[in-house]
Amino acid sequence: MDNPKPATVFLIDDDASVRRALTRLITSAGHQVRPFASAREYLDSGPHGGGPACLVLDVRLPGLSGLDLQRELRTAKTPHPVIFITGHADVPMSVKAMKEGAVDFIPKPVRDEDLLRSIEQAMTRAERESAERAEIEALQDRAHRLTPREREVMALVVRGLLNKQIAFELGTAEKTVKVHRARVMQKMQVQSLAELVRVTEKIGLPPRPAS
Amino acid sequence: MRERIVKMAVCALCWMSLATATGVNAADVERARRVLILSDQSSVMPGVSTVQRNAESVIRTALQWRVEFNAEYLDAGRYPQEKLSPLFLNYVREKYASHPPDLIVALCTVSFDLLAELAKTDFPSVPIVLMGLTEGEVSLEKFGPNVTGFIQRSDMLGTMELILKLQPEVRRIVVIGGTTPFDKAYLNRVREDARSLEGRVAVEFWTDRSLAELEKDVSSLDRDTAVFYTTIFRDSTGESFVPVEAAQRIVDRASVPVYGFFEGIVKVGAVGGSVIQFETIGKKVGEFAGRILQGGSANSNPLELHKDALPVFNWTALHRWGIDENRLPPGSVLEFRTPSAWEKYRWYLLAGLAIITFQTALIIGLFVQRSRFRKVERSLRESHNLIELASGAGHLGLWVRDLPSGEVWANRTLRTILGFKEEAVFQIDDLYGRIHPGDRDRALAAITAAAGNGQLFEFECRLSRPGGTERWVLVKGKGVLDSQGRLIRTQGVVVDKTASKQTELQADRQREELTHIQRISTMGELAASLAHELNQPLTAILSNAQAAQRFLLANPADMETLQEILRDIIEDNSRASEVIRRLRSLVRKEAHEYAALDLAGIVRNVMLLVQSDAVLHNVNVSLLCSQGPHHAWGDKVQLTQVVLNLLLNAFDSMKDIPADERRVVVRIEQNGPHRVKVTVSDRGHGLPGDRLEKIFEPFYTTKPDGMGMGLTISRSIIEAHGGRLWAENNPDGGATFNFTVRVDRRRTGRVGSQPLRELEKSDHLGQP
Numbered sequence: 001m002d003n004p005k006p007a008t009v010f011l012i013d014d015d016a017s018v019r020r021a022l023t024r025l026i027t028s029a030g031h032q033v034r035p036f037a038s039a040r041e042y043l044d045s046g047p048h049g050g051g052p053a054c055l056v057l058d059v060r061l062p063g064l065s066g067l068d069l070q071r072e073l074r075t076a077k078t079p080h081p082v083i084f085i086t087g088h089a090d091v092p093m094s095v096k097a098m099k100e101g102a103v104d105f106i107p108k109p110v111r112d113e114d115l116l117r118s119i120e121q122a123m124t125r126a127e128r129e130s131a132e133r134a135e136i137e138a139l140q141d142r143a144h145r146l147t148p149r150e151r152e153v154m155a156l157v158v159r160g161l162l163n164k165q166i167a168f169e170l171g172t173a174e175k176t177v178k179v180h181r182a183r184v185m186q187k188m189q190v191q192s193l194a195e196l197v198r199v200t201e202k203i204g205l206p207p208r209p210a211s
Numbered sequence: 212m213r214e215r216i217v218k219m220a221v222c223a224l225c226w227m228s229l230a231t232a233t234g235v236n237a238a239d240v241e242r243a244r245r246v247l248i249l250s251d252q253s254s255v256m257p258g259v260s261t262v263q264r265n266a267e268s269v270i271r272t273a274l275q276w277r278v279e280f281n282a283e284y285l286d287a288g289r290y291p292q293e294k295l296s297p298l299f300l301n302y303v304r305e306k307y308a309s310h311p312p313d314l315i316v317a318l319c320t321v322s323f324d325l326l327a328e329l330a331k332t333d334f335p336s337v338p339i340v341l342m343g344l345t346e347g348e349v350s351l352e353k354f355g356p357n358v359t360g361f362i363q364r365s366d367m368l369g370t371m372e373l374i375l376k377l378q379p380e381v382r383r384i385v386v387i388g389g390t391t392p393f394d395k396a397y398l399n400r401v402r403e404d405a406r407s408l409e410g411r412v413a414v415e416f417w418t419d420r421s422l423a424e425l426e427k428d429v430s431s432l433d434r435d436t437a438v439f440y441t442t443i444f445r446d447s448t449g450e451s452f453v454p455v456e457a458a459q460r461i462v463d464r465a466s467v468p469v470y471g472f473f474e475g476i477v478k479v480g481a482v483g484g485s486v487i488q489f490e491t492i493g494k495k496v497g498e499f500a501g502r503i504l505q506g507g508s509a510n511s512n513p514l515e516l517h518k519d520a521l522p523v524f525n526w527t528a529l530h531r532w533g534i535d536e537n538r539l540p541p542g543s544v545l546e547f548r549t550p551s552a553w554e555k556y557r558w559y560l561l562a563g564l565a566i567i568t569f570q571t572a573l574i575i576g577l578f579v580q581r582s583r584f585r586k587v588e589r590s591l592r593e594s595h596n597l598i599e600l601a602s603g604a605g606h607l608g609l610w611v612r613d614l615p616s617g618e619v620w621a622n623r624t625l626r627t628i629l630g631f632k633e634e635a636v637f638q639i640d641d642l643y644g645r646i647h648p649g650d651r652d653r654a655l656a657a658i659t660a661a662a663g664n665g666q667l668f669e670f671e672c673r674l675s676r677p678g679g680t681e682r683w684v685l686v687k688g689k690g691v692l693d694s695q696g697r698l699i700r701t702q703g704v705v706v707d708k709t710a711s712k713q714t715e716l717q718a719d720r721q722r723e724e725l726t727h728i729q730r731i732s733t734m735g736e737l738a739a740s741l742a743h744e745l746n747q748p749l750t751a752i753l754s755n756a757q758a759a760q761r762f763l764l765a766n767p768a769d770m771e772t773l774q775e776i777l778r779d780i781i782e783d784n785s786r787a788s789e790v791i792r793r794l795r796s797l798v799r800k801e802a803h804e805y806a807a808l809d810l811a812g813i814v815r816n817v818m819l820l821v822q823s824d825a826v827l828h829n830v831n832v833s834l835l836c837s838q839g840p841h842h843a844w845g846d847k848v849q850l851t852q853v854v855l856n857l858l859l860n861a862f863d864s865m866k867d868i869p870a871d872e873r874r875v876v877v878r879i880e881q882n883g884p885h886r887v888k889v890t891v892s893d894r895g896h897g898l899p900g901d902r903l904e905k906i907f908e909p910f911y912t913t914k915p916d917g918m919g920m921g922l923t924i925s926r927s928i929i930e931a932h933g934g935r936l937w938a939e940n941n942p943d944g945g946a947t948f949n950f951t952v953r954v955d956r957r958r959t960g961r962v963g964s965q966p967l968r969e970l971e972k973s974d975h976l977g978q979p
Contacts, residue, residue, distance in 0.1 A: 014749070014826070015747040015750075017747065017748065017751040017779060017782065017783050017786070018747050018750050018751045020749070020751070020755075021749075021751040021752070021753075021754035021755040021758060021779065022754050022777060023753070024755065024758035024759075024762075024772065024776060025754045025755075025757055025761070027758075028758050028762055028765075029761070060743065060826065060827060062826050062829065063829070063870075087742060087743040087747065087750070104521075107745045107747070108750040109746065109749045109750040109752070109753040109754070110750060110754060111757075112754070112758075112760075112761070113379065113751075123928075132456040135871035151490035166265075175344035201438070
């Protein structure tokens with residue numbers, strides 16, 4: 001593991017002994033581990049943004065359960081991938097966890113290979129998601145720099161309307177639309193209409209303006 | 212001394228003078244009194260002899276000295292006196308000249324002059340008692356001065372009146388008499404008296420007929436006629452008779468009733484009459500004589516005149532003639548009365564009757580008694596049969612032991628239970644010998660203790676019977692004391708409980724089985740959380756081991772961490788073992804064993820057992836305990852089971868409420884001096900009123916996979932511990948289950964109502 005920047009594993013298990021053992025195991029794989037005895041403890045110590053990280057979470061926790069925590073984290077700005085470990089895995093619970101985006105669902109006692117492989121996957125995903133998040137953040141920054149008129153023009157452009165049509169739509173001259181269009185392409189740092197469509201999709205601008 | 216001599220002299224003088232004074236008298240006393248009886252009739256005449264006999268008897272009785280009687284009879288009634296009288300006088304004169312009588316008793320009928328002369332001339336100084344049986348007048352001068360006595364008259368009129376009274380139909384009375392002057396004197400008297408009857412009846416005198424003629428004549432008289440016989444000393448032919456004999460012949464022949472005036476005639480069969488009594492006359496004579504002989508004066512003129520007569524009748528004759536007895540005058544004497552069989556044998560009959568009555572009564576009595584005996588015997592037999600039947604039907608063995616005699620009676624059922632033959636005779640030791648050796652001492656102690664005071668005893672014991680078969684019996688009995696308070700009898704009932712005992716033992720086994728199954732089933736409910744319990748240490752162990760492997764690959768190995776890892780592994784191993792041990796203690800199947808238990812310890816164990824379940828259900832469990840320790844007396848496994856059931860039920864009741872409200876509080880506190888109470892309170896929805904009891908019924912469950920036996924078994928366990936298990940709703944929501952158990956008596960300390968203090972808490976947030 002020659003990862004120069006060690007990923008962080010947030011470990012949440014109510015059993016002290018299990019927590020200690022897993023901490024040792026994950027640490028031995030080169031990850032940084034931050035153990036918590038409960039979901040509440042983890043949340044209270046947050047926010048945990050930044051570098052690549054994942055959660056190793058016992059499904060059954062006193063108070064806020066593992067699944068509850070997963071649901072809560074999904075709404076956060078920077079969701080970390082979650083790996084569930086459980087003493088009594090039942091199918092409905094695992095299905096639910098996976099649907100909610102869990103990386104894996106590992107029964108206790110945990111085999112080191114399973115856990116560490118899942119952690120690697122989670123970290124990969126975390127890095128990828130981190131990169132994606134960075135790109136979108138950049139594109140969003142560009143979009144923020146557009147004037148409202150430029151944003152209107154862009155929305156109509158990505159819908160595939162011609163300049164003439166846009167001019168009619170906005171009630172301006174075709175010439176003016178041309179100027180706005182050029183400014184949008186410049187500010188969004190795209191070379192083609194296709195590229196612009198892809199960017200707007202990423203940042204989630206609606207392809208069509210609300211009618 | 213002198214006085215004494217004087218006294219003696221006086222006494223002697225007195226005695227001598229007395230002897231001299233009575234000297235004459237003494238000689239006089241020794242001399243017999245001579246009484247001369249002179250009669251002008253003969254001693255063959257019944258009247259004469261009767262008078263003489265009675266007179267003598269009275270005289271002898273009256274006098275203390277000896278009396279010598281002499282009697283001389285002239286027999287003037289039947290023999291002519293002309294020649295005989297002088298001879299008679301001379302004879303008497305000569306005979307008594309040298310032996311003069313002290314008293315002369317003269318019985319005179321006709322010859323008064325003759326006897327008077329004899330007395331006056333020959334014995335002038337001798338007192339005379341005269342009895343004159345005559346109708347004529349008597350001159351006393353003839354007899355001299357020393358004469359006393361009386362004249363006896365007949366009662367002819369009385370006799371005739373009687374005839375008319377007894378036979379009102381009589382119109383004629385035939386009077387029969389003789390021809391001597393004596394006879395005629397009586398006939399004259401009848402004639403005189405008959406005058407007063409003129410007009411009422413015709414009185415006819417047959418005086419001139421011979422006795423033979425009379426006999427013939429009286430034999431054909433009509434019924435309106437009666438015969439009045441006076442006397443016949445001599446009939447018309449000159450033949451002389453004793454009047455009674457003549458009367459006899461008349462009476463025998465007469466066709467009508469014959470009456471008379473003297474006693475003898477009644478005896479020969481005449482009907483009767485108003486008769487003169489020779490016996491009475493004789494006694495009177497005797498009294499006169501006695502008076503004179505005792506020194507009385509014989510000079511008591513004039514002679515008394517006696518007319519007394521008595522109505523005397525012959526009962527046989529009355530009947531012969533059909534004369535009504537009711538017509539007899541009051542005071543009548545009935546002679547020859549043939550008494551009726553009743554009168555004659557009255558006492559025999561009465562005695563006989565009494566004997567018969569007594570015998571009858573006796574026979575009836577015996578008969579009744581016999582039938583009573585039979586009845587008693589029968590009812591005894593019946594009641595014996597009934598007892599045998601009842602005790603047989605009820606399988607009741609009965610025994611009675613009589614201590615004084617040592618006899619033991621046992622009914623058929625008991626013999627069967629004990630394995631004795633039906634006719635076997637046995638002693639109490641044989642009976643005791645049948646008690647199982649293991650139970651014998653206890654049984655005998657129970658009997659001895661209670662029976663000696665006359666109290667009831669009761670125990671169960673086993674019997675060892677020949678052939679090795681064992682039986683369980685229930686023995687109930689009683690001692691019976693006498694008035695001095697000594698034990699005289701023991702008696703009682705033996706019930707064969709073998710079958711029910713076996714059932715009971717089987718039921719016990721089944722209950723235990725069920726209790727065990729319920730425990731196992733509870734373990735099933737706990738399986739998920741228990742798996743978790745076990746999984747945690749296993750997970751830790753595995754992860755630690757794998758981490759260690761990785762650390763060993765590193766160079767250099769971190770020995771410190773490795774040591775920590777190994778220490779953790781060992782600890783987790785013991786953790787896992789502990790879980791398994793707890794599990795096993797609940798699942799194991801052992802005969803229950805009562806011991807002193809720390810209730811708080813039990814609750815704590817259960818809390819550990821359900822800890823992961825509590826975590827799973829987000830339940831907060833806490834234990835509040837008043838100052839203890841609370842040592843209960845009971846079976847650890849079973850009480851653990853109860854607490855476990857209550858806790859799991861409490862968890863179950865709070866599934867639907869918000870997680871942060873799920874709390875269970877277990878409290879342990881003293882409940883009176885002999886009980887400890889454990890309560891398990893939840894914060895669920897509580898129980899509808901009708902379910903507070905229903906939940907204890909078997910198979911009542913709210914859990915989809917529940918058996919519905921948890922509370923049922925819990926209650927039976929608590930009741931077997933002498934306690935109570937019940938449910939109630941909390942005022943502020945949720946339900947509380949309470950149970951009490953007996954405290955360990957050996958450790959009953961001073962336990963007040965101390966405030967509860969939090970002893971233990973299972974809080975998932977508080978885990979280290």
